[in-house]
Amino acid sequence: xxxxxxxxxxxxxxxxxxxxxxxxxxxxxxxxxxxxxxxxxxxxxxxxxxxxxxxxxxxxxxxxxxxxxxxxxxxxxxxxxxxxxxxxxxxxxxxxxxxxxxxxxxxxxxxxxxxxxxxxxxxxxxxxxxxxxxxxxxxxxxxxxxxxxxxxxxxxxxxxxxxxxxxxxxxxxxxxxxxxxxxxxxxxxxxxxxxxxxxxxxxxxxxxxxxxxxxxxxxxxxxxxxxxxxxxxxxxxxxxxxxxxxxxxxxxxxxxxxxxxxxxxxxxxxxxxxxxxxxxxxxxx
Numbered sequence: 706x707x708x709x710x711x712x713x714x715x716x717x718x719x720x721x722x723x724x725x726x727x728x729x730x731x732x733x734x735x736x737x738x739x740x741x742x743x744x745x746x747x748x749x750x751x752x753x754x755x756x757x758x759x760x761x762x763x764x765x766x767x768x769x770x771x772x773x774x775x776x777x778x779x780x781x782x783x784x785x786x787x788x789x790x791x792x793x794x795x796x797x798x799x800x801x802x803x804x805x806x807x808x809x810x811x812x813x814x815x816x817x818x819x820x821x822x823x824x825x826x827x828x829x830x831x832x833x834x835x836x837x838x839x840x841x842x843x844x845x846x847x848x849x850x851x852x853x854x855x856x857x858x859x860x861x862x863x864x865x866x867x868x869x870x871x872x873x874x875x876x877x878x879x880x881x882x883x884x885x886x887x888x889x890x891x892x893x894x895x896x897x898x899x900x901x902x903x904x905x906x907x908x909x910x911x912x913x914x915x916x917x918x919x920x921x922x923x924x925x926x927x928x929x930x931x932x933x934x935x936x937x938x939x940x941x942x943x944x945x946x947x948x949x950x951x952x953x954x955x956x957x958x959x960x961x962x963x964x965x966x967x968x969x970x971x972x973x974x975x976x977x978x979x980x981x982x983x984x985x986x987x988x989x990x
Contacts, residue, residue: 760784760817765795765832767870776871779878787885789845790819791826793874798833805985807831808840818842828857828877830865837865838987848888849881851981852895857881858979858988865990 760780761773768776780791792812799807808829812818818825824843830836839857841849849857857880864873884894894900979988 758815760790760792761874762792762794765797765830767795767830767832768874769871772871776874776878779875783878783882783885784819787882787889788820789824789826789843789848789885790817791878791881792817793828793830793877795830795870796832799829799831799836803987804829804831804834804836804838805840805982805987808838808985812840812842820844826881828861828874830870830873835990836987837861837990838985840985842984846984848884848893850893850895851986853884853900854986855979855981856894856900858986862978862988862990 759777761768761776763773776793780793783789783791794808794811801807801810808827811829812825812827816823817827820843822843824845825841826845826849827840827842829838829840837858839849839854841854857877860876860880861873864870864876884900887894887900892898978990979986
């Protein structure tokens with residue numbers, strides 16, 4: 706009987722020992738199988754999250770994240786529509802003697818063109834020298850000659866000077882898109898075929914309403930004057946009886962004075978601030 710108990714204890718011990726070993730082996734197997742899976746997953750996540758520099762490269766930190774994202778989306782939309790990459794590059798200080806040469810180096814080294822012809826329009830801004838430059842490549846050169854580049858430069862210059870960088874870059878994209886759209890319709894702008902600003906339809910409606918109101922007001926006032934039989938007198942003498950009053954003294958008292966003010970002319974940024982050469986236009990802000 707005692708021997709049977711000993712055998713039972715030994716069996717239970719062996720069973721526990723075997724179960725523990727099995728559990729340990731099972732845990733080790735699961736861990737070994739899990740490690741490669743985790744590594745593969747981590748690798749995939751890293752690949753998905755690897756940042757793309759995109760078309761808006763704000764090294765000078767002039768934009769908020771939201772502004773940069775909005776401009777990036779607009780650049781992507783223009784690229785899909787017209788096949789020309791729209792690039793904005795900012796820096797605190799460019800390397801080299803000329804901002805246009807710096808842009809050309811960036812373009813060639815970082816492969817920023819789109820399509821077989823590497824089509825691209827690039828706006829560069831340097832804060833240290835307060836320089837800006839626009840260069841065109843590939844198919845963009847036919848649309849963005851010196852006239853259209855200078856037209857864009859004139860549009861964004863005041864924004865850059867006043868530190869409204871998002872407004873400058875947004876207007877750069879809008880006007881460039883307008884030029885590309887018109888180019889598809891056969892309108893290539895130049896000094897002999899200048900671009901004319903579109904008039905907002907809302908302004909036309911408001912202007913027509915104001916002019917109609919003023920015209921109606923003039924007509925009503927004219928009718929009103931014709932209906933008034935009273936005649937305005939230039940002096941009070943007509944209302945006095947002869948000899949009822951005598952003037953003993955006269956004097957001139959000036960109740961008002963006239964001040965003439967001359968408006969101070971703003972500095973003309975466009976005058977002599979832009980220079981074009983080859984496929985680029987540059988200036989100061």
